[in-house]
Amino acid sequence: xxxxxxxSSIPSKRSSSALSMAPRKKVSSSDPLVFHGRHFGxxxxxLCNYPSLLTNGILRLEQMEDTPLxxxxxxxxxxxxxFEQLLDSYPGLLERLxxxxxxEILHVGELVGKGAAGARGDDTxxxxxxxxxxxxxxxxxxQPPLHRNSKIDRGFNHELTGSLLCPAGLDxxxxxxxxxxxxxxxxxxxxxxxxxxxxxxxxxxxDPWSSLLRSRLLTCAYKHVFxxxxxxxxxxxxxxxxxxxxxxMNSVTIASIAYIATQVRFALSSSSVFSRTDTTTDSETFxxxxxxxxxDPEESQEVDELLTWWNRQIFPASSAARRxxxxxxxxxxxxxxxxxxxxxAVLDNIHS
DNA sequence: CTCCACACGGGTGCATGACT
DNA sequence: AGTCATGCACCCGTGTGGAG
Numbered sequence: 001x002x003x004x005x006x007x008s009s010i011p012s013k014r015s016s017s018a019l020s021m022a023p024r025k026k027v028s029s030s031d032p033l034v035f036h037g038r039h040f041g042x043x044x045x046x047l048c049n050y051p052s053l054l055t056n057g058i059l060r061l062e063q064m065e066d067t068p069l070x071x072x073x074x075x076x077x078x079x080x081x082x083f084e085q086l087l088d089s090y091p092g093l094l095e096r097l098x099x100x101x102x103x104e105i106l107h108v109g110e111l112v113g114k115g116a117a118g119a120r121g122d123d124t125x126x127x128x129x130x131x132x133x134x135x136x137x138x139x140x141x142x143q144p145p146l147h148r149n150s151k152i153d154r155g156f157n158h159e160l161t162g163s164l165l166c167p168a169g170l171d172x173x174x175x176x177x178x179x180x181x182x183x184x185x186x187x188x189x190x191x192x193x194x195x196x197x198x199x200x201x202x203x204x205x206x207d208p209w210s211s212l213l214r215s216r217l218l219t220c221a222y223k224h225v226f227x228x229x230x231x232x233x234x235x236x237x238x239x240x241x242x243x244x245x246x247x248x249m250n251s252v253t254i255a256s257i258a259y260i261a262t263q264v265r266f267a268l269s270s271s272s273v274f275s276r277t278d279t280t281t282d283s284e285t286f287x288x289x290x291x292x293x294x295x296d297p298e299e300s301q302e303v304d305e306l307l308t309w310w311n312r313q314i315f316p317a318s319s320a321a322r323r324x325x326x327x328x329x330x331x332x333x334x335x336x337x338x339x340x341x342x343x344x345a346v347l348d349n350i351h352s
Numbered sequence: 353c354t355c356c357a358c359a360c361g362g363g364t365g366c367a368t369g370a371c372t
Numbered sequence: 373a374g375t376c377a378t379g380c381a382c383c384c385g386t387g388t389g390g391a392g
Contacts, residue, residue: 038382121358122382128359149360230379239379240367246381273358273389 033108036090037115039247042225043256044089045082046120047276047284051109057083058097058105078291086112123225123263124274130229131267134220135160155270156181164196164217165268168203190285196268197261209302213257213290219313221267222252222260227314244315252310254303258290 037050060072060080069077087094097105129148136142142160146153156162156178166172166181167188172195180186188194195201197218199211223232226249228242244250262283266274269281276284294303 035382117357118382121360124358125360228380239369240381242379243381275357275390 031111033090033111034115034118037112038119039115039243039249040086040089040112041116041119042123042243042259043247043249043253044085045255046116046259046262047287048079048082049109050113050116051106053079053083053086054097054105054109055102056080057087078295120263120274124266126229127221127224127263127267130224130232131217131221131264134217134232135164135268151270151272153270154268157270161268161270164201165194165265167192168195168198169205187280188282190282190287191289193286193289194265194268196264213261213306214309217264218257218260219310221264222257222310222314225260225263226256250315252307252314254294254307255291257306257310258287258294261290262287 056076057080060069060076060083069080072080087097093108097108100108128151132142132146132148144153144158146158146161154161155165162178162181163172165188166177170177170181172178172181177186181188195203196215197213199214199216201215202211204210220232226242226244228239230239231242265286266281266283271278271281274283275281293299294306296303
């Protein structure tokens with residue numbers, strides 16, 4: 001399915017409403033860019049300010065005439081790769097930015113950002129309740145009970161969510177550790193990964209890759225978001241298309257795994273508001289720390305194996321014939337070349 | 353105070369399988 | 373073939389709390 005196919009099916013029920021004489025362009029929800037932003041946030045990059053991503057991206061293209069991308073700070077390099085992926089994933093976007101004013105660039109960023117934020121909010125909302133079904137002991141109720149619509153008792157306040165959120169390498173069963181985590185005396189940062197990331201919640205310090213990002217909790221949440229809520233624990237009752245199909249997605253992405261892990265971590269926590277800048281939940285650091293590992297070229301073999309494993313879990317029908325795209329593959333070379341050509345086109349425009 | 357980002361309840365229309 | 377029921381993604385309005 002192409003982008004055009006996907007976006008042409010967006011309901012246009014509100015397209016005729018309220019495009020009034022606002023001084024600034026209205027961020028219309030029915031714009032295909034919002035729809036695209038939903039998927040882009042879930043699968044490529046979730047936590048960023050899209051208007052500045054675009055302005056910085058255009059600006060950086062100009063700077064890159066003198067300074068190669070490798071000389072920029074790591075954070076900017078990542079932002080730029082996201083920028084290029086956005087250009088690459090939406091036909092016509094480059095031309096739109098080329099021909100657009102500064103305000104138009106900001107407007108495009110707002111549309112994409114609105115989609116990404118909307119999808120994220122919808123996901124946190126539905127996962128908040130659904131996650132309790134996945135962490136309950138088989139056939140039993142959670143003791144003491146956890147509320148579906150309140151998170152106040154979650155996090156380290158509860159035995160079950162506490163044990164799942166306990167950083168790998170620490171022993172939740174140690175009373176002193178437990179007390180320190182509960183009281184907040186021991187502060188958990190985003191780069192201290194919780195044990196729920198590991199299959200069967202077992203971390204092996206001798207082989208840290210062995211079960212990382214292979215837990216059932218993660219695959220449940222992934223299916224809930226990407227295939228459909230009903231596909232999690234039973235044969236999916238074939239109904240309306242799920243997100244993956246709606247967006248023509250037939251393999252997992254690195255960022256989508258990090259996104260789901262971040263959502264699960266937040267759902268288990270006691271925080272009621274998802275905020276990038278919130279230092280206690282530290283979701284942004286967590287998300288970035290996962291991306292740091294998964295995008296590291298030195299880890300590409302393990303990451304390829306991980307993606308193969310994930311594709312078998314999520315897309316069993318189509319994963320047999322597919323090999324993961326490694327960092328050095330021919331396809332990636334082709335992409336790099338295409339991006340270079342686009343960059344040249346943008347520079348042309350800036351200078352003309 | 354305003355502004356902003358977010359949570360949350362609830363509504364809408366679409367796609368699909370089941371049924372007549 | 374037509375109709376119905378249901379699961380689903382998406383969207384809106386409103387309330388809230390934090391930052392400036």
